[in-house]
Amino acid sequence: VPGALPAALAAARAGRRRIVVPHENATEAAVVTGIDVHPAAALSDVIELERRGYDTPPARVNADRLFASGARGGRLDLRDVRGQLMARRALEIAAVGRHHLLMIGPPGAGKTMLARRLPNVLPPLTLPEAIETTSIHSIAGLNRGALMTERPFRAPHHTTSGAGMVGGGANPGPGEVSLAHNGVLFLDELAEFSPSVLNHLREPLEDRFLTISRAAGRLRFPADFMLVAAMNPCPCGYDATGVRECTCADGARMRYRSRISGPLLDRIDLFVNLPRLEFAELTSRASGEPSASVRSRVATARTTLERARRHSSGAHPDARMLLAEAADRLALSARAVRRVTRIAMTIAAHDGRTAARREDVAEALQYRPGAELTTLS
Ligand SMILES: [Zn+2]
Incomplete structure (x- = not known):
């Protein structure tokens, strides 16, 4: 069932001593400390547990060990990205300060490659963050019984609806902004998203959570993510890139850019232009700096930044x-x-x-x- 982990968290917070969950969700729910999680395969098991006074040992999970043994690092490494030194620099600065970033450049400049490598240069998730993020994925039915140990990377398509982006709808569940909580939300082809969908991003970008109102009450979903967006300079993709002549009409070019509203642009911190990659860079055998060294610099810089802010x-x-x-x-x-x-x-x-x-x-x-x-x- 979706939501076993947050249900166990809520029950523990409410002072309950035990909770019964389906077998397949027992590991997920048992991550929560201070509550006994009893697995059951069918309703008859629940009755039996009740009759015998819960004398069977509850599911036990060592959250620290589970967390420590989880997958980390991913397979996407900045080593694979050649050139684009300015964009790499912007990505690293964004990672240090948790700044939102927009990359503008022609197709094939490496915008998506760079964005996908951002989670892996951020400091690793902490256990509380992992439980939080897993809870949200659990509610959405996306967790497969394990504790998430890597920062999420969500890349919704530009046809995503408002409900898909921020949650809500008939059966309110978390949207993309919440699934990206503690991770990265990547919006490729930013100008292709519907302006009304982009407008929905203002609240989470400002407040880092999202409130969904419905008849039964209000739901609050965390939505603390780093936004990375990418766009072409114009509909054809080649305006002012020096690659080839832009074939867009002036009006079309203006309309394309004006689809991104001022209030959204106001919430993006860093803008960087990616030039086309020169032939020499594309064929060069020299690889980029690996993610591991970038990640360690980011971690050190974050400590310095915290000190500076204090x-x-x-x-x-x-x-x-x-x-x-x-x-x-x-x-x-x-x-x-x-x-x-x-x-x-x-x-x-x-x-x-x-x-x-x-x-x-x-x-x-x-x-x-x-x-x-x-x-x-
Ligand atoms: Zn064009």
């Missing part, structure tokens, strides 16, 4: 001066200034420092959306 010395005076100049010259909104500051702090932490320097601000300014997106209403 007792921040903020930014150096010359960094603040550059930011003020840029805000003036580029007419940045207060929100944009805060975003650049946040990213500059992440870049500083990545370099082992707790205060942003001028060069951190300069780099952070490079991750702003290009004119093709900002000129839109």
